[in-house]
Amino acid sequence: MQHDIHSKILGSGVAIPPKTLTNADLEKIVDTSDQWIRERTGMVVRHVVDENRQNSDLASEAALKALDDAKMTAEEIETIIVATVTGDVTFPSTACYVQSKIGAVNAAAFDVQAACSGFLFGLNIADSFITAGKSKNVLIIGCEVLTRIVDWQDRSTCVLFGDAAGAAIVGPSSGDGRGILGTFIKTDGRLTQLLWMPGGGTRYPADVALAENLNSIKMRGQEVFKHAVTAMGDAATHIMEITGLTADDVDLLIPHQANKRIIDATARRMKVSPDKVFVNVTKYGNTSAASIPVAFDEAMKSGALKTGDICVMVAFGGGFTWGSAAIRV
Ligand SMILES: CC(C)(COP(=O)(O)OP(=O)(O)OC[C@H]1O[C@@H](n2cnc3c(N)ncnc32)[C@H](O)[C@@H]1OP(=O)(O)O)[C@@H](O)C(=O)NCCC(=O)NCCS
Structure with missing residues (x-):
């Protein structure tokens, strides 16, 4: 490799x-x-x-x-x-x-x-x-x-x-073989209305947004769930292809913490065993952009990730957006 x-x-x-x-x-x-x-x-x-x-x-x-x-x-x-x-x-x-x-x-x-x-x-x-x-x-x-x-x-x-x-x-990188091995990002802007907050921009001015209850997250949960599983799978597949890693190379998978069922589906698709999957959705819920870096920090500080380990991160979100990264820590 x-x-x-x-x-x-x-x-x-x-x-x-x-x-x-x-x-x-x-x-x-x-x-x-x-x-x-x-x-x-x-x-x-x-x-x-x-x-x-x-x-x-x-x-x-x-x-x-x-x-x-x-x-x-x-x-x-x-x-x-x-x-x-x-x-x-x-x-x-x-x-x-x-x-x-x-x-x-x-x-x-x-x-x-x-x-x-x-x-x-x-x-x-x-x-x-x-x-x-x-x-x-x-x-x-x-x-x-x-x-x-x-x-x-x-x-x-x-x-x-x-x-x-x-x-x-x-x-x-200091050239010791540790660092970012690869990254991947992707978007499908046809899916914007599955998960969004309509108010807060120029499309629905403040008075309209307030009157029509548009100043909050709107989500079509089941459709988001379906696309999330596909997007996470796509992000995982791409990062493995880009880096040449196999499931056996992965020491820890850090998936976006949106839902334990989406996390499990992603791990199954990647053929990564459950003991190699970091889960903290239990104690934080979905913290969106904070989810991956919070999990990474916890994994580093708790010893779930050790020097030289390979960590794969996979996320999806509104947009639709999705992405992944592989790191030797
Ligand atoms: C939101 C989510 C948990 C809902 O689970 P679900 O199994 O799809 O549930 P449904 O939307 O089909 O709703 C099933 C029932 O539970 C009800 N329900 C919804 N939220 C509920 C809640 N908090 N408590 C109790 N019942 C609830 C619904 O009203 C529905 O009732 P009905 O059958 O009488 O109409 C799930 O769709 C999901 O996780 N989607 C992805 C969300 C996500 O990850 N978003 C962030 C992306 S970064």
Whole structure:
């Protein structure tokens, strides 16, 4: 197996809001049950950001931890990519606020909007920037405050989402064979209306969005489920082809944590055994762009991933978007 190593994850960090929302709490808000949520999604708890904290606060907290982990200063960051669909404001980008909050004065900063695949879109860009010599150290943060855009009267969506941030510093590989082995991203813009938030843009001005209840996540759950399984499979197949990896080479699969049943279907399709699949959807719910970096950080810090292991990440999300990455950590 021969790979050109271009870039590498140098450190990671997370920010998880302390406040929790359990299935039992949700039973008091909508007509649902702990049993239904567990059986259909695998979720038990999610975290909810405090009213006085914004996306960029959470993102900055995760970023500072990732810098610490990488033993780097904010001044060494040349590019900041924030992957989110729940930014502080419509513009400027949340990455600008993060830059200011962490003091990364030498960076260019921008957001990537690819829903739950956002972190892997960011990783693809970071790898490309570093490979092309356009940037040395890139900070990528997947950060979401989804509890502020769910409709708390819609039981088919409000039980699914949580808040979190996960950050990674990506820099040039030191040539020790460790680093990003390959990345893959894809979109099908014909499926935009399966999962979206209509309000908040220019199509439905604020007064219209408010009057028509468009300022929240709208989802056609069963169709999303079907496309998710296909997209995750496609992303997995492509990354194995690009890198030449086989299922036996994979030490840990980190799938986007949207639903335990989608995770299981992806693992089966990849022929990766369940003990090699990282699952934390139970305790965070779906945190969209934060899902993969939070799982990666937990896998690194818990020892589920050890130096030299091969990790494959696979995600899908609204758009439809999907993507994957393979890394020797
Ligand atoms: C949302 C999801 C869990 C629903 O599960 P499902 O098995 O498809 O359920 P359905 O939508 O067919 O609904 C089945 C029934 O459960 C009900 N239901 C929906 N949400 C419920 C809830 N929270 N509690 C109890 N019942 C619920 C429905 O109203 C429906 O009732 P009915 O048969 O009387 O009409 C599932 O479709 C899913 O996970 N989709 C993908 C979502 C996703 O991953 N989104 C993020 C992408 S990044």
